[in-house]
Amino acid sequence: MKTLWNKYRYLMFRRTTQIGLLFLYFGANAWGWEILMGNLSSSLLFGTIPLSDPYAALQMLAAGAILATDIIVGALIITVFYMIIGGRAFCSWVCPVNIVTDAAALLRRKIRVDEFAKRQPASRNMRYWVLGLSLIISFLMGIAAFEFISPISVLHRGIIFGFGFGWAAVLIVFLFDLLVLKNGWCGHICPLGGFYSLVGKFSLIRVKHTQENCTECMKCKVVCPEGQVLYMIGKESIPVLSGECTNCARCIEVCDDNALGFSIRELVKNKKVGD
Amino acid sequence: MQKLPMKMKSKTENNRRKFILRMARGAGITALGGFIWSAYVDEVTASQLILRPPGAIMEDDFLRTCIKCGLCVEACPYDTLLLAKPGDNKPLGTPYFIPRDIPCYMCPDIPCVPICPSGALDEPSVTTDGKLDINIAEMGLAVIDRETCIAFWGIQCDACYRACPIMGKAITVEYSKNERTGKHAYLTPLVHADACTGCGLCEKACVTEKASIFVLPKEVAMGKAGSYYIKGWDKDDEKRLEDASSIKSTTEISKEKAIDSLNSDMEDLY
Numbered sequence: 001m002k003t004l005w006n007k008y009r010y011l012m013f014r015r016t017t018q019i020g021l022l023f024l025y026f027g028a029n030a031w032g033w034e035i036l037m038g039n040l041s042s043s044l045l046f047g048t049i050p051l052s053d054p055y056a057a058l059q060m061l062a063a064g065a066i067l068a069t070d071i072i073v074g075a076l077i078i079t080v081f082y083m084i085i086g087g088r089a090f091c092s093w094v095c096p097v098n099i100v101t102d103a104a105a106l107l108r109r110k111i112r113v114d115e116f117a118k119r120q121p122a123s124r125n126m127r128y129w130v131l132g133l134s135l136i137i138s139f140l141m142g143i144a145a146f147e148f149i150s151p152i153s154v155l156h157r158g159i160i161f162g163f164g165f166g167w168a169a170v171l172i173v174f175l176f177d178l179l180v181l182k183n184g185w186c187g188h189i190c191p192l193g194g195f196y197s198l199v200g201k202f203s204l205i206r207v208k209h210t211q212e213n214c215t216e217c218m219k220c221k222v223v224c225p226e227g228q229v230l231y232m233i234g235k236e237s238i239p240v241l242s243g244e245c246t247n248c249a250r251c252i253e254v255c256d257d258n259a260l261g262f263s264i265r266e267l268v269k270n271k272k273v274g275d
Numbered sequence: 276m277q278k279l280p281m282k283m284k285s286k287t288e289n290n291r292r293k294f295i296l297r298m299a300r301g302a303g304i305t306a307l308g309g310f311i312w313s314a315y316v317d318e319v320t321a322s323q324l325i326l327r328p329p330g331a332i333m334e335d336d337f338l339r340t341c342i343k344c345g346l347c348v349e350a351c352p353y354d355t356l357l358l359a360k361p362g363d364n365k366p367l368g369t370p371y372f373i374p375r376d377i378p379c380y381m382c383p384d385i386p387c388v389p390i391c392p393s394g395a396l397d398e399p400s401v402t403t404d405g406k407l408d409i410n411i412a413e414m415g416l417a418v419i420d421r422e423t424c425i426a427f428w429g430i431q432c433d434a435c436y437r438a439c440p441i442m443g444k445a446i447t448v449e450y451s452k453n454e455r456t457g458k459h460a461y462l463t464p465l466v467h468a469d470a471c472t473g474c475g476l477c478e479k480a481c482v483t484e485k486a487s488i489f490v491l492p493k494e495v496a497m498g499k500a501g502s503y504y505i506k507g508w509d510k511d512d513e514k515r516l517e518d519a520s521s522i523k524s525t526t527e528i529s530k531e532k533a534i535d536s537l538n539s540d541m542e543d544l545y
Contacts, residue, residue, distance in 0.1 A: 029349050041368075042344035042392050050392050056342055060393075063339040070392035071342060129301065133309050141316055143339050148316050148367050153343065157358055157368055161345055164360030 010249035017093050025160050040094070040156050041147065042074060050074035055195040059144035062135045079199060085247070087200015091186060091193050092225075092248035096159065097152050100170055101186045104177035105225060114182060122181055124228065124244070127194030134191050146191055183225045186246075197243035204265045205247060206239040213259035220251035220260060239263055322364065323495055325371045326473065328356055329379065329412035330388040330396040334494070341395035343368030347387035353380050356387060374475020374490050381409045381440050381474050410441060415473025415490040416497060417446070417466045424487040426463045429453050435464050435488045438480035445470040446477060464488065468497065 025043070027033035034047040042052040052074030057067060082090055092098055108114065130146075137145035147153060151169045158166035177184045186193055209232050216234040221227050229242040230251065252260045320338050328347050331337050347370050348356040355377045359365035370387075372379060385407050388396045401412050417435075421427045439446040446464050453459040464477075466488070475490045506512040 029345070032349075037349055038344040038346045038392075042342045042346070044346060044390070044392070052342065052392065060339060060342065065336070065339040066394065068392060068394035074392065129305055130308075133305055133312070137309060137313050137316065141313055141320075142335065143316055143320060144342075145312060145316055147343060148319060149312065153368055154361060157343070157345065158360065161348060161358040162360055165362035166360055169361065 007253055010253050014093050014248065015099070018096060018099060021094060022096060022156075022159055025156075029160050039153070039160055041153060042071065049077070051078055053192075054079045054199070055192050056144055056147055058195075059134060059138040059146060062138040063142050063144050064139075065144075082196060082199050083202065084204050086203040086205045086245070087196035087198070087243055088193060088246035089200070089205075090196050091190075092246040095152055095192075096155050097170075097173060097190075098186065100155070100174050101177045101183070102225070104174045105183060108178050108182060109222070113179065122184075122188050124188050124226075126188050127191055127197070130189055131191035131194040150192070151185070152190070152192060187225055193244075193246075199243070201243040202265075203243075206241065206263055206265050207245060207247065207249070207251060208239040208261055208263035209233060209237060210259050210261075211235065211237040213257045215257050215259075217256065219254045219256070223250040223254050225250075233259075239265065320366045322366060323492065325365050325369075326374065326415050326475070326490060326492060328370050328372070328387045328396055329381075329385055329409060329414055329472070330391075330398065330401040331414070332395060332397050332400070334492070337395050338366055338369070340393050341369050342393045344392065345370070346390045346392065347396060350386040350390045352382065352386065353377055355379050372475070374478040375486055378475035378479040379414060379472075380476070381412070381472065383407070383409060385409050385412075410470075410472065412472045412474075413493055415475070416468055416471050416493045417473065417475075417477050417488050417490050418496050419464060419466060420487045420489075421463075423483055423485075424464070425483060427461065429455065429459060429461055431462060432482060433462065433464070434480045434482050435477035438476045440474060440476060441470050441472070445472070468493075 021036065024033065024036040025039055028035070028037040035045070037044045037047070038051075040053060041056050042050070045051055050070040050073055052071045054075040057071050057075040060071070061067060134146040151173050154166040154169045158164070158170075173185045177186075181188060209230075211232075211234060214234045218233070220233060221230050224230050225248065226242070226244045226246060229240050229245040232238050232240075247262075249262065252262065323334075325334075327334075327337060328351075332340065343358070345358045345368075348358050355372045356370045357363075357372060359367055359369050359371060361367065365371055385401055388398055388401055388407070391398075398407075401407060401409060403411060424432075426432045433448055436442065436446045436448050444467065446466055448462050449465050451461045451463070453461050473490045473493070478486045478489045481488050502515070505515055
């Protein structure tokens with residue numbers, strides 16, 4: 001039981017946060033709860049505090065919309081929040097698509113898809129291209145372009161307001177991740193992930209590697225959805241500084257040797273100077 | 276020793292070629308993706324026949340301003356408002372309503388509007404003298420099909436008139452003689468565009484199998500006379516003449532005098 005807890009504690013926290021937030025949103029529409037209303041595009045916390053998706057706001061700006069105060073304030077709150085706790089913490093702790101793509105990644109490992117699909121023919125930088133493209137299309141079409149195709153919104157809105165054919169989009173993301181490209185959606189294409197990678201570039205909360213403890217079992221690299229950020233494993237005792245790290249903490253809990261843990265960026269720096 | 280630089284040179288050249296190829300491939304995929312993406316967005320936002328919540332700004336601005344959060348949908352106490360989901364063939368995630376299913380009941384406090392964070396639902400547009408006023412909302416305009424409306428057959432029905440929340444202003448009943456029977460009257464509904472909010476209560480109430488009075492977006496339902504027609508009997512409208520300027524256009528038939536042109540075989544008119 002204790003090992004189960006040790007191996008999955010962050011995963012359980014994450015799923016609790018993700019599903020808990022969904023439940024609050026769902027309750028707001030179904031039973032009129034006023035804790036967290038709206039959806040991930042824009043919400044109202046406790047009926048007063050506005051929260052908005054800064055990437056959606058950016059697209060609206062590119063599309064030539066006049067941003068209302070609530071949207072600007074809401075987007076700023078969210079941006080500052082993720083600048084502190086790690087940009088892509090959104091991806092692994094809030095975004096409902098993460099549950100879908102994690103499931104695909106797990107199944108992919110279990111049925112060993114990678115053994116016959118070794119090549120990863122796509123670059124993880126694609127998301128920044130998609131991000132740029134979304135802003136260009138928003139500008140040219142006068143409309144927030146990604147918001148009209150986002151499977152994140154489709155899934156999230158679907159759960160709260162009803163799916164329609166939305167499940168098909170979710171199924172496509174699942175199958176794409178399972179059979180076409182490992183970590184395909186979240187790790188390669190999703191421009192929201194790309195956006196939060198940039199937001200979280202200088203965030204405070206970081207995973208830190210202690211090389212002295214590492215036995216190079218590489219379990220962390222197997223579970224990591226953004227394997228490239230763990231390039232230092234077994235080589236250097238440094239924090240994971242890439243904004244692409246989602247702070248999902250799977251690497252921390254699968255590590256049997258206490259070689260990975262959360263740290264706060266500034267403190268880490270000072271310690272190094274002190275040494 | 277001479278071979279080495281040659282080899283290095285070919286290697287850098289190879290790298291450069293690879294780099295250029297990779298960039299070209301990236302640009303190609305981006306262009307293709309961008310094209311499909313834009314085409315899709317253009318297609319899904321082209322839907323004109325959509326009724327928006329009260330206070331909604333012009334459709335083009337609405338589409339770029341609405342953040343698709345669904346707060347208006349949650350605020351609606353009658354579950355009138357829906358968020359467009361895949362398969363609805365409406366711009367994805369934007370709020371709309373179907374009056375025949377659930378019309379807008381025109382709450383005096385209009386809960387769906389003040390909660391909108393983005394300004395896509397504009398509070399001032401439904402405010403009179405500092406107070407919310409649902410009666411000035413313009414969600415759409417009710418249109419009557421005189422062929423299928425049974426009141427126009429001579430059967431007495433005033434369901435829409437009775438259902439209208441602005442009864443007597445948005446819908447009135449007109450009397451006329453029924454020449455077919457010679458002794459009965461037609462009591463037919465008439466919609467007044469200046470008062471109708473497009474709430475759809477009439478559409479909901481209509482007794483025919485498929486509603487014979489139905490709400491359309493105002494831009495779809497109404498024509499436009501154009502600025503060159505002036506109501507000469509209306510003093511305010513005639514004021515527009517004061518700063519009017521004329522444009523003289525010349526065509527093939529303006530070479531001759533008008534009367535000559537009319538006396539010719541009219542060939543040149545066609």
